[in-house]
Structures are given as structure tokens and as C-alpha cells.
Amino acid sequence: MRTVTRLYLSNDTSARAAGAGVLADAWSEHPEVQLIRISSRGAFYLEPMVERDSPAGRVAWFNVTAQDLPLILSGTDGTPVRSIPFLAQQTRVTFANFGETEPLALDEYQARGGLSGLETALRIGPDAIIEELQVSQLRGRGGAAFPVWNKWKVAQQARADQKYVVANADEGDAGTYCDRMILEGDPFRLLEGMLICARAIGAGRGYVYCRQEYPGAAKTLRAAIQKADEAELLELDGEPFPIEVVEGAGSYVCGEETALLESLEGKRGVVRARPPYPAQSGLYGSPTIVSNVLTFATIPNILSRGGAWHAALGTERSRGTMALQLGGRVKHPGLVEVPFGLSLHQILEQFGGGMAPGSRFKAVQVGGPLGSLFPASQMDIPVCYDVFAKAGAVLGHGGIVVYDHETDMVDLARHFMAFTADESCGKCTPCRIGSVRGREILERIQAGSGTIEDLALLHDLGDTMKVASLCALGGRAPYPVLTAIEHFPAEFRAKLRT
Amino acid sequence: MREQVKSVLARVRSKPPNILKALLALQERLGHVPTEAVSEIASALGVTTAQVAGVLSYYPDVRLTAPGRHLIRVCMGESCYANGCGRLLRELQDRLRVDVGETAAGGKFTLDTMSCAGNCAVSPTVMIDRDLYGRLLPSQLDTLLERYK
Structure with missing residues (x-):
């Protein structure tokens, strides 16, 4: 009789983009292989990564090609997964299942502690849920970092016939991908977080607003919703709690919570003036909790392990773990879940493995396309909300992009402003006009016809956009540009007309 | 094409109407949203043509012309x-x-x-x-x- 070996291969979009799909096709008919498609561990620099069971846990092969199959089947040259430093040094809590389970296997999710947070929530009731979140000191992970319990309390106390729970899966910040990983890799965790929220505030309907750029995520999530429905999980107090996936249409600003709600209503994704906040008056004017996917996915563990457990991780004002996403010219791009408080330097060296071959460090950008740039001299800054805020920077959604010596800072600054000009919703003047003027000035400098006054003008323009814009798009857009000028002034001056 | 537009719009009717959903459903079927269909969409959904045109022009991924294969x-x-x-x-x-x-x-x-x-x-x-x-x-x-x- 022929022996069949069970091999694990990620079905994550980035793993497939790195070649996992090609492997699956090549091995699909192979009689000796039973291929299990799991989520990705997030060590993307090793993908496609193939694993098999051993008495001492999983053993892995890295950057596998189809020709490596005999080697894997004979069991030679594999590396024990638990000895991979990139993974072993992390504190995997929200991402504990990644690389272990099949995303749509509800029984596996449950066997690894899934749904126990929801069970607790159903038992203790709304007030106690919110209290637990208050103890946990969880702050929203989408960018605004608002205390989650506070928002829930407002929605809970609002009187209304209908309330909504909306998961923001419009992960538009370039350099971020942890929400995509959750949607594709551990979708029941998101649903569980949404159900806990619905229970706390008394909501009757849920939506996941998923960006159009994530077709794989939307598909997996829809399948997960169907499975949850079949398992009769989508009900609260005997009433159905339907969750619907709605896809966006390519607008970055729809990741802003009020623009998202407008888009969910089928309108132009234009920002609403706040207050009222969505927790008071959100979707169709009803109290609505809008939170990012990672925030919802963090909540089940808080309910099952207790708020105090969560509060014991991290720093004074940034509790818990953060999913950092490394990209750009770093040697080991991938997902890093660690407690808040490590320095940028530690993260890039210990996890990022330093620079990609042939690259020398120039700057790192934290927090997406609206995040500030940090030069080599500022790498000691600890990654947490308060210190970043003091430095005028943001953690945003945890994206960390490393630029190397080949990066032209003037062109990069132009790239940032052009992005805002493209994506501005147009409602407020500072953002709509300011971003276009900013782009024009930077194009002028790039073309060699800018003057020293243009740099002063950029500062003035930036100050206006920071204070007068309606939302974070216009309000944050000047930061990457102005930090580029601040840290690399010579590059800008060298291009000015004399 | 008119028949296709009609049948798609009949499928996405909702209360309150959702313009973006209607446009994406049309695009799914036709590959793009023809501007000639704006008034038909508006009357089917019970909204103004300006509202439809506004949503149509806002989203980068709603296409006015058919893309290549x-x-x-x-x-x-x-x-x-x-x-x-x-x-x-x-x-x-x-x-x-x-x-x-x-x-x-x-x-x-x-x-x-x-x-x-x-x-x-x-x-x-x-x-x-x-x-x-x-x-x-x-x-x-x-x-x-x-x-x-």
C-alpha cells in the first residue's frame, strides 16, 4: 500500500502570489500527497512554505518549488516551525491560529478556544461585557485608537429601534495587510467579535464593508458566514443577527468611518461632519459601531481570558498586542504580533532581519500613506500610541514600510501628495484644493523649477490642511511630506532653481 | 442591453434604494455601466439622475467604458x-x-x-x-x- 503524506500549504492571497498556487496545481494529482490548505503564518519571506507533521510538531520547508517534493516527502532538511526566530519571538494572541488551521473549519476554530469569548459574553450580558473591555483598555486598531468600551457604551445607551455593527474591512492603508489575513485566514474570529459587540449594544444587523481589491477575502468571509449560519451562531436572544458582506469600489477615503457609512448606504463615499458620531447616529441614522477588522478580532480573547489579561500586555497607555506589518526593503517582510513598546529598531532588526540584500537603510514610514517618516537617528522610538502621538506621528493600522538608499525623497513626497489628491472625497476645501496645490508644488520642485519659497509654501499649506481638514485624510496628508523635507532637506534643496 | 439593465435592476431593488449596489451589479453583468442607462437606473431606484451620476463618477472601480478582456x-x-x-x-x-x-x-x-x-x-x-x-x-x-x- 502506498503511504499518503499530509502536507500543509497556505491558501493566503500573498502566499499564492508568492507561488503557493503553482505548487498546489503541480501537486494536486499526486497520489502520495494530501494537501491541506491552511492560513499563512505571516512569515511571507519564507512563502511558499510547506509543512508536515512530526512527533515534535510541524516541520517546514521554505521558498518551495514543485521540484522540492521528493525532499519533503523523504523528510530531509526540514526546519521545526517552533525554531523559526521570526515566529518564536512573537506573542501570537490574535494570530495564534495562523498557519495551524483551515480557515473555514469551524470545529478547528472551536477546538482551539474559538467561541468561548462569545459564550462568556452571552452569559455575563451587556454591562459586564463593556466593563471587561474597559478593564482591558483596548483601543481601536484601525488608526484612531479610541477606547473601544467608550464607543460601545454610547451605542448601548442610545435608544433606537435598530442598531448596527459594521466591520471596516476597507484596509486601504498601503503597507497593511493584517485585516486581509484575518478575513482569509481566521474569519470566525471576526464574526465572533461582531457578535459580542452586537450582544453588548443590542444590535440587530451586521455588515462587513470589504474593499473590492480583496476578492479572496470577501469570498472566504461569505463562506464563513454561511457556515456560522448553518451552525446557528448568527442569532442573539433568539433573534437572528444576519451579517452581510458588502464590497466597496476602490475609494480609499471609504475606510474613514463616516464615508464608509455613506458608501454602505450606496451613496458617494463622502465624509460626514462629526458629531454626531456613528455610535450615536450612524448607518441610516441609527446607532452604529464601526470598528476595524483587527479590533473585532482582538475582542474574543479579551472576553475569554478577561480584561485584566489584556491590560497586562503592552505599555501604560497602549495595552495588548499590535499586529505590525513589515514591508518595503526589509529582509523579512511579514506579520509581527508583539506587545506594544518595542522600539522601531528592535522590530526591524529582530524581526525584519535588517535590510534586503543590496539595500542600505534610508527611512521608515509607519502608519500607511499618511504616516510620518523616521530617519535612522529616530529608530529608538517605542511603538505605542502615546509616544507616537507626542512625536506628531501615528501608528495607524500598523504598517511599517522601509525605504532604501535608492529612494528619491522628492519623488516620494510627490507620490504621497498625488495619492491624497486622487483620493480626496472633495467635501472640505483644505483637502480637496490643498492636496492638488501640494502635488503641483512638488511636481515643480521635482522638475527643477521650484524655489525656496515653494518649500515655505508647502509648510504653510501643510499647517492649514492639518488643522482645517474634516477627516484624517487631509489632516494627516502633510505629515509624510513635511517629515521627508525635515529629515532629507538637502535632497529638496538640491532640486531648487537657483 | 436594455433588457439586461432591466433584469439586473429588478434584482437589486431595496428599501431604501442602494445606488452603488445597483451600479456594481450592472457592471458585473455588462463589464461596465453605460452612461445611457443613468436615467433608467434613476427611475428604477426612485432617485434622481444627479444622484446616480454622482455615485457613478465617484468610485474609481465603477467603469463607464468596457475594459479589455x-x-x-x-x-x-x-x-x-x-x-x-x-x-x-x-x-x-x-x-x-x-x-x-x-x-x-x-x-x-x-x-x-x-x-x-x-x-x-x-x-x-x-x-x-x-x-x-x-x-x-x-x-x-x-x-x-x-x-x-
Whole structure:
């Protein structure tokens, strides 16, 4: 009789983009292989990564090609997964299942502690849920970092016939991908977080607003919703709690919570003036909790392990773990879940493995396309909300992009402003006009016809956009540009007309 | 085409009406949203033509003209920027002899950009239809394009 070996291969979009799909096709008919498609561990620099069971846990092969199959089947040259430093040094809590389970296997999710947070929530009731979140000191992970319990309390106390729970899966910040990983890799965790929220505030309907750029995520999530429905999980107090996936249409600003709600209503994704906040008056004017996917996915563990457990991780004002996403010219791009408080330097060296071959460090950008740039001299800054805020920077959604010596800072600054000009919703003047003027000035400098006054003008323009814009798009857009000028002034001056 | 528009609109009727959903459903069926259909959409949903036109012009991924058989999107996100997406885009423009937003002669490919594909850890990224390709080098583009008929 022929022996069949069970091999694990990620079905994550980035793993497939790195070649996992090609492997699956090549091995699909192979009689000796039973291929299990799991989520990705997030060590993307090793993908496609193939694993098999051993008495001492999983053993892995890295950057596998189809020709490596005999080697894997004979069991030679594999590396024990638990000895991979990139993974072993992390504190995997929200991402504990990644690389272990099949995303749509509800029984596996449950066997690894899934749904126990929801069970607790159903038992203790709304007030106690919110209290637990208050103890946990969880702050929203989408960018605004608002205390989650506070928002829930407002929605809970609002009187209304209908309330909504909306998961923001419009992960538009370039350099971020942890929400995509959750949607594709551990979708029941998101649903569980949404159900806990619905229970706390008394909501009757849920939506996941998923960006159009994530077709794989939307598909997996829809399948997960169907499975949850079949398992009769989508009900609260005997009433159905339907969750619907709605896809966006390519607008970055729809990741802003009020623009998202407008888009969910089928309108132009234009920002609403706040207050009222969505927790008071959100979707169709009803109290609505809008939170990012990672925030919802963090909540089940808080309910099952207790708020105090969560509060014991991290720093004074940034509790818990953060999913950092490394990209750009770093040697080991991938997902890093660690407690808040490590320095940028530690993260890039210990996890990022330093620079990609042939690259020398120039700057790192934290927090997406609206995040500030940090030069080599500022790498000691600890990654947490308060210190970043003091430095005028943001953690945003945890994206960390490393630029190397080949990066032209003037062109990069132009790239940032052009992005805002493209994506501005147009409602407020500072953002709509300011971003276009900013782009024009930077194009002028790039073309060699800018003057020293243009740099002063950029500062003035930036100050206006920071204070007068309606939302974070216009309000944050000047930061990457102005930090580029601040840290690399010579590059800008060298291009000015004399 | 009118019949197709009608049948799609009948399917997405809701209360309150959802214009974006209707437009995306039409695009799913027709490959784009024809501007001639605006008044029909408006009357079917019970909204004004200005509201429909407003939503139609707002979203980058709602297309007014039919794209080529395959839609190539080069990711311009920061991680892709750091990893040379600009060169990939220029190579594609040269190979296909089109600018961003245009369809190549023969109607096979439409070239576009996107602001982030969420594929940052294996960048630079090109998305063709619904498939992503990562760690792409300009030298790999020919083989990649040949896969598409």
C-alpha cells in the first residue's frame, strides 16, 4: 500500500502570489500527497512554505518549488516551525491560529478556544461585557485608537429601534495587510467579535464593508458566514443577527468611518461632519459601531481570558498586542504580533532581519500613506500610541514600510501628495484644493523649477490642511511630506532653481 | 442591453434604494455601466439622475467604458513603491503601448493602477483580473502576459 503524506500549504492571497498556487496545481494529482490548505503564518519571506507533521510538531520547508517534493516527502532538511526566530519571538494572541488551521473549519476554530469569548459574553450580558473591555483598555486598531468600551457604551445607551455593527474591512492603508489575513485566514474570529459587540449594544444587523481589491477575502468571509449560519451562531436572544458582506469600489477615503457609512448606504463615499458620531447616529441614522477588522478580532480573547489579561500586555497607555506589518526593503517582510513598546529598531532588526540584500537603510514610514517618516537617528522610538502621538506621528493600522538608499525623497513626497489628491472625497476645501496645490508644488520642485519659497509654501499649506481638514485624510496628508523635507532637506534643496 | 439593465435592476431593488449596489451589479453583468442607462437606473431606484451620476463618477472601480478582456492593475502602494513598481508600470506601458487607464490595441489588456493590493510582504505586485502576482521583476512580465489569451 502506498503511504499518503499530509502536507500543509497556505491558501493566503500573498502566499499564492508568492507561488503557493503553482505548487498546489503541480501537486494536486499526486497520489502520495494530501494537501491541506491552511492560513499563512505571516512569515511571507519564507512563502511558499510547506509543512508536515512530526512527533515534535510541524516541520517546514521554505521558498518551495514543485521540484522540492521528493525532499519533503523523504523528510530531509526540514526546519521545526517552533525554531523559526521570526515566529518564536512573537506573542501570537490574535494570530495564534495562523498557519495551524483551515480557515473555514469551524470545529478547528472551536477546538482551539474559538467561541468561548462569545459564550462568556452571552452569559455575563451587556454591562459586564463593556466593563471587561474597559478593564482591558483596548483601543481601536484601525488608526484612531479610541477606547473601544467608550464607543460601545454610547451605542448601548442610545435608544433606537435598530442598531448596527459594521466591520471596516476597507484596509486601504498601503503597507497593511493584517485585516486581509484575518478575513482569509481566521474569519470566525471576526464574526465572533461582531457578535459580542452586537450582544453588548443590542444590535440587530451586521455588515462587513470589504474593499473590492480583496476578492479572496470577501469570498472566504461569505463562506464563513454561511457556515456560522448553518451552525446557528448568527442569532442573539433568539433573534437572528444576519451579517452581510458588502464590497466597496476602490475609494480609499471609504475606510474613514463616516464615508464608509455613506458608501454602505450606496451613496458617494463622502465624509460626514462629526458629531454626531456613528455610535450615536450612524448607518441610516441609527446607532452604529464601526470598528476595524483587527479590533473585532482582538475582542474574543479579551472576553475569554478577561480584561485584566489584556491590560497586562503592552505599555501604560497602549495595552495588548499590535499586529505590525513589515514591508518595503526589509529582509523579512511579514506579520509581527508583539506587545506594544518595542522600539522601531528592535522590530526591524529582530524581526525584519535588517535590510534586503543590496539595500542600505534610508527611512521608515509607519502608519500607511499618511504616516510620518523616521530617519535612522529616530529608530529608538517605542511603538505605542502615546509616544507616537507626542512625536506628531501615528501608528495607524500598523504598517511599517522601509525605504532604501535608492529612494528619491522628492519623488516620494510627490507620490504621497498625488495619492491624497486622487483620493480626496472633495467635501472640505483644505483637502480637496490643498492636496492638488501640494502635488503641483512638488511636481515643480521635482522638475527643477521650484524655489525656496515653494518649500515655505508647502509648510504653510501643510499647517492649514492639518488643522482645517474634516477627516484624517487631509489632516494627516502633510505629515509624510513635511517629515521627508525635515529629515532629507538637502535632497529638496538640491532640486531648487537657483 | 436594455433588457439586461432591466433584469439586473429588478434584482437589486431595496428599501431604501442602494445606488452603488445597483451600479456594481450592472457592471458585473455588462463589464461596465453605460452612461445611457443613468436615467433608467434613476427611475428604477426612485432617485434622481444627479444622484446616480454622482455615485457613478465617484468610485474609481465603477467603469463607464468596457475594459479589455483582461484588466492589469499595477499596485502603487508604498511597499511596492519601495520595491520598484514605477519600473514595472513603465515597462508595461512600453510593452502594451498604452497609458494608465487605456486599453491596448486588439482589446486584450487594459492597464490601470491601484493604491494597495494588501500584498505588501511579497511586493511589487501586479493584479490581473482577480489574480495577484508578487515579487515581480520586469524580466518576468513577458511570460506572465503570455498566460492570458
